[in-house]
Amino acid sequence: LSFMAETNPEWFLYLIDFVERNPIFKPYLYMAAMKHTNEKLPDSPKTVKEAILYYICFAGVRRTFGEKLWEHIRGLTTKQQVLDSRIISPKKKEYLSKAIELDNSFSLEEFNRTKIAGIGVSGIAFINKNFAEAIVSEHVEYTDIGVLGGLQKIYKLKSRPTPKEALVIINTWGPNKSVGNMFCSQAFYYC
Numbered sequence: 001l002s003f004m005a006e007t008n009p010e011w012f013l014y015l016i017d018f019v020e021r022n023p024i025f026k027p028y029l030y031m032a033a034m035k036h037t038n039e040k041l042p043d044s045p046k047t048v049k050e051a052i053l054y055y056i057c058f059a060g061v062r063r064t065f066g067e068k069l070w071e072h073i074r075g076l077t078t079k080q081q082v083l084d085s086r087i088i089s090p091k092k093k094e095y096l097s098k099a100i101e102l103d104n105s106f107s108l109e110e111f112n113r114t115k116i117a118g119i120g121v122s123g124i125a126f127i128n129k130n131f132a133e134a135i136v137s138e139h140v141e142y143t144d145i146g147v148l149g150g151l152q153k154i155y156k157l158k159s160r161p162t163p164k165e166a167l168v169i170i171n172t173w174g175p176n177k178s179v180g181n182m183f184c185s186q187a188f189y190y191c
Contacts, residue, residue, distance in 0.1 A: 004034055011035060018179035022172075024154060025179075031186045043074070049099070049106045050074075051127045056095045056118040076100065092118070108132060122147075129178060140181045142166045150184025153191055 005012040015032055019025050045051040053073050058066035069088065073096060076082055082097040095118025108131045112124075119127070125139035141147045143163045151169060152160045161169065173180050 001029065001032070004032065008035060014176045015179050018173070018176040021174050022180065025183050028154065028183050028187055028191075031183075031190055033182050033186065043070075045130075047104060047106070048108050048111050048127060048131055049102045049104055051130060052099045052102065052106075052111070052116055052119060052123075053096060055123040055126055056092060056099060059118065059120075059123065073100075094118075125178075125181070129181075138175070138177050140170050140177045141185075142170055144185070146188040147181055147184040149188035150186070153187045154184065 001012070004015070011034075015029075019029060045054040054070055057069040057073055061069070069092070072085065072087055073082070076085070077100070079097045079101055082088060082100055083093055085093065088096060098117055108128070111127060116123075120143060122141035122143040125141045126144075128139050145160075148160045148163070148166055151157065151166055155169065170177060170180065
C-alpha cells in the first residue's frame with residue numbers, strides 16, 4: 001500500500017476511502033490492484049475498437065475459449081472474414097461483424113454516445129475503465145462472472161448473486177464503486 005500511495009496516489013485515495021466506508025473489503029486490501037486499469041500485456045487491446053472486439057470475444061464464454069477467439073479475431077480485418085469463420089458462433093458473428101467495421105480511430109467519446117451490439121453494462125464499464133484518462137469511479141461490471149463470484153466470496157453468499165441482486169449490494173457502496181469492482185474480481189480470481 002505504501003508503494004501504491006507513492007506511485008499512484010489518486011487510486012490509493014479512492015481505495016482507502018472505499019474501504020473505510022465498506023469495511024467488509026478490509027481483509028482483501030492485500031490484493032488491491034496497483035492501478036485502476038487492467039495491466040496492459042502485449043496482446044491486450046490498444047484501441048477502443050480493439051477493446052470492443054476483445055470484450056465481445058470473451059463475453060459469455062470460458063476464458064480459454066475467449067482467448068482462442070481473441071487470437072483468431074485479431075487476425076481478421078473484414079466483415080466477410082468474420083462471417084466466413086468456422087469457429088465463431090452465429091451470435092458472436094453478428095456482433096463481431098459489425099464491430100470490425102468500426103474505424104480504427106473510434107474514440108471513447110464516440111463509444112459512450114453509440115450503442116454497440118454485444119456490449120452491455122459490463123462491457124461499457126470495462127472499456128471506460130481501461131481507456132478513460134481519469135479514474136472512472138462509478139462503473140461496475142455487475143454482469144461479469146468474476147464480479148458476481150467475488151461478491152459471493154466477499155459477502156459469504158450461499159450462491160452467486162444474479163446481476164439484479166448484485167446491484168442491490170453495489171448500490172450500498174457509495175462513491176468509488178470501481179474499487180469494489182476491482183476487489184470482487186481479485187477475490188474471484190485469486191482467493
